[in-house]
Amino acid sequence: MAIEILRSVSELRARLRQEPRYACVPTMGNIHDGHLRLVTLGLQNAPTVVTTIFVNRLQFGQGEDFDKYPRTFEEDCEKLERAGCQLVFHPDEREMYPEPQVFMVDPPPVANKLEGRFRHGHFRGVATVVLKLMNMVQPHVAVFGKKDYQQLHIIRHMVRQLALPVEIVAAETYRADDGLALSSRNRYLSPEERGEAPRLHEALDQVRAAVASGDRNFEALEFAADALLARHGWHVDYVVVRSRRTLMQPEADEKELVALGAARLGVTRLIDNLELLAP
Ligand code: PAF
Numbered sequence: 001m002a003i004e005i006l007r008s009v010s011e012l013r014a015r016l017r018q019e020p021r022y023a024c025v026p027t028m029g030n031i032h033d034g035h036l037r038l039v040t041l042g043l044q045n046a047p048t049v050v051t052t053i054f055v056n057r058l059q060f061g062q063g064e065d066f067d068k069y070p071r072t073f074e075e076d077c078e079k080l081e082r083a084g085c086q087l088v089f090h091p092d093e094r095e096m097y098p099e100p101q102v103f104m105v106d107p108p109p110v111a112n113k114l115e116g117r118f119r120h121g122h123f124r125g126v127a128t129v130v131l132k133l134m135n136m137v138q139p140h141v142a143v144f145g146k147k148d149y150q151q152l153h154i155i156r157h158m159v160r161q162l163a164l165p166v167e168i169v170a171a172e173t174y175r176a177d178d179g180l181a182l183s184s185r186n187r188y189l190s191p192e193e194r195g196e197a198p199r200l201h202e203a204l205d206q207v208r209a210a211v212a213s214g215d216r217n218f219e220a221l222e223f224a225a226d227a228l229l230a231r232h233g234w235h236v237d238y239v240v241v242r243s244r245r246t247l248m249q250p251e252a253d254e255k256e257l258v259a260l261g262a263a264r265l266g267v268t269r270l271i272d273n274l275e276l277l278a279p
Contacts, residue, residue: 003081005088009136012089022048024139029053031076034174034182036083038143041171045141050087051080059125104128107154110247115150118237123154142166147173147181149273153247181272188268203228204274207259211276237262
């Protein structure tokens with residue numbers, strides 16, 4: 001059956017009234033295999049999947065790539081259809097923001113750390129559009145990738161605190177064979193940079209191995225990872241070890257940790273993370 005494209009909230013709601021249970025996969029389009037994994041996970045949790053495609057201006061800062069963010073709607077729909085997704089919600093800017101969006105979701109201070117330090121207001125824009133999408137789609141389940149670890153953390157917190165009636169399901173990061181996490185921004189890498197890009201994962205994996213063997217000198221591990229990347233031409237924004245529960249500095253005996261990194265290779269800024277388990 002051909003994939004159905006819905007562009008207005010009223011059309012979407014009317015169509016979804018026929019579905020007893022459905023999952024939502026929110027995206028900004030430029031669909032790659034990482035997104036398709038989210039669709040597969042959605043289909044494991046509900047018989048119907050609605051993928052939303054909307055490039056959300058509110059989460060881009062000044063000088064970021066909103067205008068040049070890749071918009072590949074036709075190909076996206078073909079890929080989604082092949083992956084078994086039945087519905088695509090593709091509102092335009094006027095449908096999503098018919099008037100200037102002045103009510104905003106104000107996330108807690110963790111939103112100003114890590115990515116938030118480098119992308120001011122980013123998570124305010126993300127939380128606002130995700131809340132709005134959840135209200136428009138009203139899914140039983142929503143699937144988000146662990147690739148955007150801080151985003152997932154903030155969305156889970158928002159869903160809990162605002163009692164949204166949706167179950168959040170997290171998908172593992174999908175990686176190329178050489179370890180690079182799939183991302184729409186990988187397409188900005190030159191062939192030479194693409195060869196270098198897996199080093200971010202490699203640096204995080206060194207942290208993971210050291211922590212797994214009992215090393216809790218996180219500062220030294222962060223410094224070593226940072227130095228490894230800098231030696232190979234990266235401009236590092238951060239490589240840090242954090243508590244998985246809070247995304248803040250880990251408690252002295254905390255075992256469930258995560259290493260998060262963000263660094264620029266040429267003009268392309270990549271982020272990645274790895275969950276760590278201390279003994
Ligand atoms: O992860 C993304 O693609 C976006 O941040 C999201 C969740 C679709 C909100 O615009």
